[in-house]
Amino acid sequence: MPLISIPAANLSFDCPDDDTIMRAAVRNGLGFPYECNVGSCGNCKFELLEGEIEHLRQNPPGWSERDLQRNRYLGCQAKPLSDCKIKLNLRDHYKSHILPRKVSGKLMAVHDLTHDIREFQFALDVPVAFVPGQYALLSVPGIEGARAYSMGNITDDGNQWHFQIKRVPNGLATSALFDRLKLGDEIGLDGPYGMAYLREEAPRDLLLIAGGSGLSPMISLTRGAAASTKLNGRQLHFFYGGRTASDMCADRVLGSLPGYGTNIHYYPAISMPETDGPQWSGRTGFIHDYVREAMGDKIRDMEIYFAGPPAMAEAVTRMIVEYKVPMAQVHFDQFY
Amino acid sequence: MSGQKIELCKTSDVDEGSAIKVETHDLILAVFNLNGAFYVMDDTCSHGPGSLSEGPIHGDVIECDFHNGSFNIKTGEVVDPPCMIPMKTYPTHVEGEAVFIEI
Numbered sequence A: 001m002p003l004i005s006i007p008a009a010n011l012s013f014d015c016p017d018d019d020t021i022m023r024a025a026v027r028n029g030l031g032f033p034y035e036c037n038v039g040s041c042g043n044c045k046f047e048l049l050e051g052e053i054e055h056l057r058q059n060p061p062g063w064s065e066r067d068l069q070r071n072r073y074l075g076c077q078a079k080p081l082s083d084c085k086i087k088l089n090l091r092d093h094y095k096s097h098i099l100p101r102k103v104s105g106k107l108m109a110v111h112d113l114t115h116d117i118r119e120f121q122f123a124l125d126v127p128v129a130f131v132p133g134q135y136a137l138l139s140v141p142g143i144e145g146a147r148a149y150s151m152g153n154i155t156d157d158g159n160q161w162h163f164q165i166k167r168v169p170n171g172l173a174t175s176a177l178f179d180r181l182k183l184g185d186e187i188g189l190d191g192p193y194g195m196a197y198l199r200e201e202a203p204r205d206l207l208l209i210a211g212g213s214g215l216s217p218m219i220s221l222t223r224g225a226a227a228s229t230k231l232n233g234r235q236l237h238f239f240y241g242g243r244t245a246s247d248m249c250a251d252r253v254l255g256s257l258p259g260y261g262t263n264i265h266y267y268p269a270i271s272m273p274e275t276d277g278p279q280w281s282g283r284t285g286f287i288h289d290y291v292r293e294a295m296g297d298k299i300r301d302m303e304i305y306f307a308g309p310p311a312m313a314e315a316v317t318r319m320i321v322e323y324k325v326p327m328a329q330v331h332f333d334q335f336y
Numbered sequence B: 001m002s003g004q005k006i007e008l009c010k011t012s013d014v015d016e017g018s019a020i021k022v023e024t025h026d027l028i029l030a031v032f033n034l035n036g037a038f039y040v041m042d043d044t045c046s047h048g049p050g051s052l053s054e055g056p057i058h059g060d061v062i063e064c065d066f067h068n069g070s071f072n073i074k075t076g077e078v079v080d081p082p083c084m085i086p087m088k089t090y091p092t093h094v095e096g097e098a099v100f101i102e103i
Helices: A021-027 A065-069 A172-180 A212-227 A250-254 A287-301 A310-322
Strands: A003-006 A011-014 A045-050 A053-055 A072-074 A078-080 A084-087 A101-112 A117-124 A135-139 A147-150 A160-166 A186-193 A205-211 A236-242 A264-270 A302-307 B005-010 B018-024 B027-034 B037-042 B061-063 B070-072 B078-080 B092-095 B098-102
Touching: A003 A021, A011 A021, A021 A078, A053 A072, A065 A072, A117 A172, A117 A186, A135 A160, A147 A160, A147 A212, A160 A172, A160 A212, A205 A212, A205 A287, A205 A310, A212 A236, A212 A250, A212 A264, A212 A302, A236 A250, A236 A287, A250 A264, A264 A287, A287 A302, A287 A310, A302 A310, B005 B018, B005 B027, B037 B092, B037 B098
Parallel strands: A003 A084, A205 A236, A205 A302, A236 A264
Antiparallel strands: A003 A011, A045 A072, A045 A084, A053 A078, A101 A117, A101 A186, A117 A160, A135 A147, A135 A186, B005 B098, B018 B027, B027 B037, B061 B070, B070 B078, B092 B098
8 A cells, every 4th residue: 555755744644545645645634635526626736756646537627737747746636656755735724524434325315306406315334424515526336537516414423425416418427326326226435525514613694605506515504504503593594596497496405494584594596587487586697696785795794605606606706805705704615 | 913023034035036935923924035025925825725935926926836826926916817815915024134024
């Protein structure tokens, strides 16, 4: 088993043959920076001082020719072929509270939330807890490479992980999940990962903004907040943006939570109303505009969580910068 | 506490046109020397885990070598995306051969 050393930090750790350098580091409790875990965001770059590695994913989007020239690789994709010496800046922010593990999950139930969002419920062979808002890597049978999806449930014992997954048109992984995975089938799960998790100690009301595939972690965070005694009485504002009325579903999940309508407030909006689709009498427009209008200057005094497609994440980030919200109050994982 | 003066390094520690990283008082800082004038900002890029003291300097601009976003070294303002959040900069003084900031 290769030994990975970080001379500048005077430490080393083992990286099993079927693991990657960043994931093995995080499993060992180190603050190895990362976010997406699938080769896209580029946050896990390190410099290879000695040794040999190969990337699991060929030509990952988060890696460039310039990185290669500088002998830099992506920790999430780097499989060591020998002992390695590496250089990077470890940061406490990236340490995991619950160390991620590789386990097997058996599909116990599915149900459709919308025409293209389905909840997949897996029972784990070895229980692993997670903090609301975190994600896992799913190894789907027949699909090369792992995919990152956020859990939508909350758990004390870690026996079950549920994922609300949006079907990607012609997407290989979601086609395999939606069309071929049957009840009783097993897949590989690796987690929990991610820094956009619930901060129960934060003394502020919560602002959650979800778009499209970002629903699942925001549902988990809301469930976690509703169940948290530390957050008892705190106001939670949940904004959910979709394209059409048929994308709207969060109220069906949130509506059963204690405090819905009193402490948990739901603000849906659609951006592309259809003339021939379901009736929609609610708000039309982009979700960040709705946040700005409904919350105004209060945004600055809130704990903010968001997840969604790139254009939404960029618009929300611009709004947060404009309102000068301290970044320590803002939690999201870059997946691109 | 405001108005506290902290000594970071000697002027000779930072070559012209370059930067060093200084960790002190729970701060991780990048100290720049532009033509003999000193500027200080937080070292960790506002966009990701990149260390700005390790990036290339182009005139008054520091480029983060993680995602190639950039900032104005004197003001902390964003010059190039994907960075969107300005960097925090610190009032910087040279006294004798020592570089100080105020926090």
